[in-house]
Amino acid sequence: FADRIETRHTAEFDPASGAVRPLRERRLGAVRLSSGPDSHAAPETIAAALVEGVRRHGLDLLPWSEGARAFRVRADYAGVALDDEALLARLDEWLPAAVEGRRRLDAIPPGALTEAIRNLLSWDDLQRIERVAPAHFTSPAGSTHAIDYGAEGGPRVELRVQALFGLAEHPVVGEGRVPLVLSLTSPAGRPIQTTRDLPGFWAGSWAAVAKEMRGRYPKHPWPDDPASANATLRTKNADARRAQSR
Known part of the structure; x- marks a missing residue:
């Protein structure tokens, strides 16, 4: 064969x-x-x-x-x-x-x-x-953060709360203008608050949060009116040196 x-x-x-x-x-x-x-x-x-x-x-x-x-x-x-x-x-x-x-x-x-x-x-x-589901959220401080569209409760982003100073409206995504779930952290990255209503957070529980943060992180700014403050990821001294160098 x-x-x-x-x-x-x-x-x-x-x-x-x-x-x-x-x-x-x-x-x-x-x-x-x-x-x-x-x-x-x-x-x-x-x-x-x-x-x-x-x-x-x-x-x-x-x-x-x-x-x-x-x-x-x-x-x-x-x-x-x-x-x-x-x-x-x-x-x-x-x-x-x-x-x-x-x-x-x-x-x-x-x-x-x-x-x-x-x-x-x-x-x-x-x-x-890109229009409906952008990959990142850019904070008022200029930092970029990945948006998790698979998170429970809707699109979520984690970032330091100080990066949102100066923001009076809650950030949204998509054509339906869906509010982002904001997982807010301390300068050390520890969770301090989750919110879908940033203006409500500023006007409500922020005062208690800021009081606690001033004790834990005294080198960082914790303004009474965060909605009108300057967003920053730096310490107060670093911001002062930056202002002097301009």
Whole structure:
């Protein structure tokens, strides 16, 4: 049967390791006569095996970065489909480019998956995500803070309360002008208040909070009227030196 024996180059995917093992097989029809590692496997064969492995075993095998996960959550919040069902339905459109030249899923470079799924979207979809679900909130102090759109209770941002001095209106996001959930912290990063009503906080419990903060962090400013104060992340002395140098 020598004329019926053929050599096949295949690749087996291992979901436990997320890796592909290229094989060289000798077969007589459906019967495998021998097999062993294949050092000359075609790159497209390996890439196809990685893609098929993800198709069969799910997107959780991929090394999603925090940025990629956050982008998908933002897209979902904006009504742009990047959920598992949508990505699996279009797997052959975005994953091959990310696995090209790799033999393992964990070898995909950071940011490659974000770029791959972004390339699926139209310009209008990308603009909608930026408009409805911006990635960051910029405080009056000029600091930027990531917005967590998957947080319980709605979009949430954590920042030092002093960064919001001078802000008399509660910050909002999206076309529906949804109030951000503000997780306010002390200069040491300890939580002091969570609010969806910043003006109400300034006018209400701020006095008690400021009194406690003056005792704990005397080097930092704690104004009686934070809505009209200058936002700052510096100490009082640092602000004074900065003012003198101008």
